Amino acid sequence: MLKKILIANRGEIAVRILRTCKKLGIATVAVYSEPDMRSQHALEADEAVFLGGSTAAESYLDMEKILGVAQKKQCDAIHPGYGFLSENPKFARMAEEAGITFVGPSAAAIEKMGDKVSSRHIAEKAGVPVIPGGTEPLADFAAAGRAAQETGYPLILKPAGGGGGKGMRIVEQKEALEPAWNASRAEAQKAFGDDRIFIERYISRPRHIEIQVIADGFGNALYLGERECSIQRRYQKVIEEAPAPGVDAALREKMGAVACSLVHQAGYTNAGTVEFVMDAQGEFFFLEMNTRLQVEHPVTEMVTGLDLVEMQLEIAAGKPLKLAQKDLQIKGWAIEARICAEDPDKAFFPATGLVTRYAEPRGRHVRVDSGIHAGSLISVFYDSLLAKIICWGKTREQARTRLIGALNGYHIEGVTTNVDFVNRILNLKAFSDGKLTTDFIPENFDGAEAKDPPPQEHLRRLAMAVTLIFHCRNTLMRESLKPMVSPIGTRIPPREQHEYRVKCGDDAFEVKLRLNSAENNWTFSINSRDYDVTHPPLEFYRRRLKLTINGLVHRFIIRFAGNFIAGSYCGVNRIFEIYTPREWELATHMPSPIKQVSENVIRCPMPGQVVEVRIKPGERVYKGQEVAILESMKMESGVASPRDGIVDEVRVKKQQTVESGDVLVTFAKEPA
Template sequence: MFKKILIANRGEIANRIIQTCKKLNISSVAVFSEADKDSLHVRNADESFFIGPSVATESYLSLEKIVEVCLKSGAEAIHPGYGFLSENYSFVNQIEREGLTFIGPPSESIRIMGDKIESKIFAEDSGINTIPGSKEIINNFEDAKKIAKEVGFPVMVKASAGGGGKGMRIAKSDADIEDAFNSSINEAKSSFGDDRIFIEKYIEKPRHIEIQILADTYGNVIHLGERECSIQRRNQKIIEESPSSFVDEYLRNEMGEQAKKLSEEVGYTSAGTVEFIVDQNKDFYFLEMNTRLQVEHPVTELVTNLDLVEEMIRIASGEELRIKQEDIQFNGWAIEARIYAEDPERNFMPSTGRLKVYIPPKVPSGDVEGIRNDTGVQEGDEISIYYDPMISKLCTYGVDREEAIVKMQKALNNYVIKGIQNNVNFLSSIIRNKRFVSGDINTSFIDEVYPEGFSSKIDNNQDAFLCSLVAVYLYVKEQSRLIKKRSSNIFYEKSLVTKVGSYIYELRTYDRLENLIIEYEDSVISLESKWCPGDKLIDISIDNDLYSFKVEKIILGYLIEGLGFSDKIYIFTKQAFDLSKHMIKKEKKLDEKIIKCPMPGLVVSVNISEGQKIEMGDKLFTVEAMKMENIIKSDISGKIKKIYCAEGDSLASDQIMIEFE
């Protein structure tokens, strides 16, 4: 067994690997860039080394610097985590030449499987089901257009060296090809240093299901079942689960055997994942092989009770697999939700800044209650523009899917993040959605369920009334504390009016020590909670139904978040509400003559010129942020008076980009 391991990564995955190193009594060595000098993984590691500027190409993507630190530190092996250099053939080759151990597959396996075109040809030759498409690199837009027509729209334009949803674009017609081609090339080059592109048929409404494998150097290969990864935005997974509600025992075995066969054919060792696209008829096609530890590996760990990082380390150190295929048992259900620093209400634009408040759900010791939160940050940390915007991976485990969903909903409702935009409410909305709960999902789920985009504002009477009840409870308890009138024998009666958007409720309240009674129309409702003024979370029983919400006091009311929504509930006395109807409201005027940058980023292209007339929806700029390209389109029509930025400029959030006449 190794005595010292260098972790060539950052953030939550670096911390995850450090955790297993500690369990195995292995010394851990961290590397860090300028942006990460105070990061959690640096503090948690036994040793840490500075490797350069914040830009990934000069730090985490520098082969020479990482190998140099490995040799300098005396580490015997390198664990790459995921992303960065984890699937870089040249990096692994250099490690092998230096006589060091790479905790992962051989370089040749990475070379073959890391190239999307070569891996597809290899899989097809190995008897694995594959998707129709081009088998050669596409060098220019005209060739891309021609091949797309031959394959038949819709098509997926993909980076050959891609992964993690980057360098991938769907083109549904001729009109989409140019933007898809250019964006895929640019994104692939910045993320992987490799801008080779190919095209394949896009199978509509498929499921994205992958098989986890483990292989040692003695020829033993096993699979650990499937992960359902169909909930995606921008071709990047955001919710995963194991097992899949769509996969039966026969399909699991068929996919598992093909994954094992491919692994054997390519000479694979370590943990790896074979990804498949599965259509509605349960026909499945090879998508790619990820020659590394997957982001979503925790759900497999939870249902198999295996530590995949430990298995990788043991295999790399020369040990034989301790388990056989017949030993694998799948118990319970696990779900993972990726918490990202992004704004789902602005087309998932990345968000940067300081984590002013960071309170993840309470994680019991040993996952006794089935909650796990793999994170790389803590309160006060900075979310940087330079790297992937993931904050954490929240996992829940239950005896069945229903229990895992219930636990996930509560965990998300208790996840408090302030200072940056995040996707917690969006994830909560998905988990609550009837289609998700029933298992009716595919890779187009988000586009189908949120065709106009996501909004956290309350848009139905049921949620508006529920939040009104909670807000009134908070209000009455705070008022009771202020006037210090507490008695279990006396009711204090008060008439209140709540306003949630266009929803208005008149409620009569009776407060006593142990609970609050609310009358509304013909209903009498009992509310109980141990909440105290100042608490950011409330667990509340409403007629014996339990709920969890995040709460924040605002002027004239409360901001309440949970179950996928975040909205302001205003509270008035009956008299104050009647008087408010006669007050003149000030209307905010939007400045329609300017367009601002929606997030911090680098201007990759400027697609307009001064004096040009544009229409609503026209492409204006391409801005790169957190390794993803974002197309900025106009939300108004008009003539451009002045452009305030140029290609290569770094912009701050809300910085003015153009002005209209």
């Protein structure tokens, strides 16, 4: 086995690789940049070397620096993780020439399979079904027009030089082809240094199914089942699961066989993923091959019991695979949610900040792959992925409910995340029914909010939780006890029934609660529906609340918001007003104190750099119109005007660095 490995990555994947190395007794060397000086991966490694700089180009993408560290520290191998240099054939070749093992496929295999055009040719030779369309990059727009006419609409423009959704454009009709062509080429050139584009037929409402493969240097190749990755936003996966709903053993075997055929045709070794799109009739087509470990590999590990990183290291050390295809068993179901630093309420713009509070869910069959802790700095320089929460169950429904519970107990403050958004997805009936396509999010959401209102049962439980915290605090204050740090174990003397009126938005609840001293529990009535909460009634620690309601454990995130209480549960995130009946009578004659204030400016929704300014003073803009393009966390995002108006002043320019909340544009006052 290899003795010492440099991990050329950061964040949760670096930590995940470190832990397998530690299990195997392999020494580790981490590299880190200036923003990552106190990062988890640098703290956990046996040795950590400072690369310098803040940007990826100055650190995790600097091939010479990383190889220099590996040589100086006498490392046997480099594990690239995913992203950064993991699919860079030049880096793999440089490592090979330096006598350092690259934990992954050969440089030649990365080159062949990383290019969409050459990988399509190889797939055709291997007998893998491919999407109808051209196989060659198009020389110019005239060639694109001819190819579009042959392929038919709708079609999709794809960069030949890279993936991740960058540069891809769906074109529904002929008139939209030219602007999409220009935008696709420009974005591909910026992302990959390669503006070659080709055309494929666009399969509407497809599913995204991928096969995990692994191959050794002795001609053996395995498929380790499939993963469902259809829940996507901007071509980026949000939730993944294994196995895929509706994929039976026969279809799994067929997809696995063609994936292994592709592996043999390409001369591929180590771990990789063959991605397919599947239409409504169950017909599947080759999409691309990812020549690395995938972000979503934990769901495969949980249903197979395998450690893919360990298998990667053994193959890199020249060992054959230990098991045959017939030995592989898929047990149960696993679902993963990606936790990202982004603001769903602001068009999912990347978010930054210092993690001030952090608590992970625990429990049997709950796995957390995380690269952060309290004190971690989330900067603009790297990908927004913070952690992954993965849960296993005997059935899909058990895995789903476990993951919902785990997300209810996952607590992070200091930086805005998508935790509630991914929880909303899991709680939708369409998800629980397995009605999944790559259009799932736009079909079921308006922005970050689900088109269907949250279940009333979720709101009732949340109303119960915030009322209980409010009641315990007020009771302790009335009895002149010490300030409440935590009401764990607090016994409130049994008295008359307590009544409250609870309001959040347009929803109102009549809440009655009584402590039953004989039965040693609470009785709640929420809009005349009764609930039992066992005593001690709650565990409330650092804003995490655990209640046993009608015999089942539920977790909530609760925090005080001025005179109100905010609560999160099952993706529902609300601010509650709580009143006594007398206060309610007075409050009903007054406007809600929770209101939005409209400003006469456009503020920056995230930190980043201005790539383009699209308006000028005196120009009339309309609600939803993009006024500027910002780059943050390797992603470009448009800033839309929140209203109609005439621009008075533009306060930013191209290449300017901006922070969240900075004023970008002011509006002129229009005559009444």
